[in-house]
Amino acid sequence: MSASLIVALDVDSFERARSLIDDLYELDVIFKVGLESLYGYGDALFEYLEQRDVRYFADAKLHDIPRTVAAGVRALVRPGAHIITVHALGGNDMMTAAVESAQERAGQLGLTVPYLFAVTILTSIGNEDLRELGLSGGPGENAIRLAALARDAGCSGIVCSAHEVADIKQFFGQDFLTLTPAIRPTGSVHGDQKRVTTPAQAVAAGADYLVVGRPITEADDPRAAARTILDEMQSVEVA
DSSP states (O other): OOOEEEEEOOOSOHHHHHHHHHHHGGGTOEEEEOHHHHHHHHHHHHHHHHHHTOOEEEEEEEOSOHHHHHHHHHHHOOTTEEEEEEEGGGOHHHHHHHHHHHHHHHHHHTOOOOEEEEEOSOTTOOHHHHHHTTOOSOHHHHHHHHHHHHHHHTOSEEEOOHHHHHHHHHHHOTTSEEEEOOBOOTTOOOTTOSSOBOHHHHHHHTOSEEEEOHHHHTSSSHHHHHHHHHHHHHTOOOO
């Protein structure tokens, strides 16, 4: 599959999110509903995305006991939901419960089963942060460990830095999908991200989904910014 662009709707109001959807939906991007929008105006946003008949990524990052996570996933399976995230650190039983819940609910509603992706190591986490958490090894080593758990639990793929994508694909194959945040066009401010890559670098590494937020949503012309990133993605020849 060719890489898809996900635009992060990390904005503080439904009106701003709706405006961005109106500007960008014709580009066939996927929209990310993160914690800010999910908790702030989630129901209104889901309804509008469904009215526009566009795909979205419910980045809930669920992490709790298996029964609670399964209930959360069940509530997120609805028309347009393309990807739902859980935390791999929740363990095998939790991720398995999430996958099974998505399959069951989609079957009940007659929907395509959304992809369940497991978050491995946040892109704001560096080596020193892992040491503070008591985790041995670097981000890449930990991402591979957690990816193995996610694969065994039936997840469709993982969320990881683009720096880890090539190794993930080598270990688990091309069908195990990768979603990469912390994508910044050349010259963009990194903000609170520590492990960033450009769109071209992420596509060349083999990433399946690229998440871009502020370089698009804070641009003077969000549509032009998104088009520039899409052009960069499409210019890369992947072996």
